[in-house]
């Protein structure tokens with residue numbers, strides 16, 4: 001894995017945005033896999049600024065989001081659908097029909113997950129997947145477990161993730177207990193992967209990602225099996241490297 005250690009959160013955001021821009025400029029109809037959460041927010045701001053300066057054109061770009069809370073409607077302020085439109089898509093020239101986000105309100109989970117896999121395949125697969133990482137090493141919402149479901153699926157969130165994500169909700173009780181997520185093999189099938197992390201709370205997960213034993217109990221270690229991963233971390237997340 002290629003490791004880039006940058007001075008600050010702003011610098012990792014700029015670096016990741018630059019790599020996304022480069023990807024789109026090389027292949028205007030790129031298929032991107034996208035994360036939510038705190039970490040990519042500044043990267044999305046950078047990409048919006050690049051778009052406004054005319055440096056990047058999203059008109060042919062296709063996106064697939066990594067995950068969505070189960071049971072939240074798309075217009076719920078904490079849904080990942082809302083997050084993506086509010087923080088990114090509404091500010092660039094992406095076509096609505098090119099945006100794909102799992103439907104957290106589906107009444108047929110199996111069909112929703114299968115169709116998502118098919119749509120990714122039909123789009124030609126993901127060219128560039130951007131990831132954040134949970135303090136427990138989750139990627140997407142693939143939580144530490146003895147076994148992992150490799151395809152897009154419904155997952156029960158761990159206490160740790162519910163706790164970590166409660167900062168976005170009025171109370172911990174309001175955090176959904178389940179989510180839909182791309183599976184590990186869905187992620188690993190991407191041509192290129194960028195994983196971003198900021199702050200000391202991610203340092204241990206980053207250390208394991210790079211050199212821990214490959215193990216489903218730290219899902220991010222499975223990235224060691226991929227041949228084109230770039231890890232972009234700030235100094236906080238790099239303290240154990």
Ligand code: F6R
Nearest residue numbers: 035036037038039132133134140
């Ligand atoms: C979100 C996602 C999660 C987050 C992770 C880190 O779409 O897939 O794996 O990337 O929970 O979240 P933040 O960036 O909020 O620390």
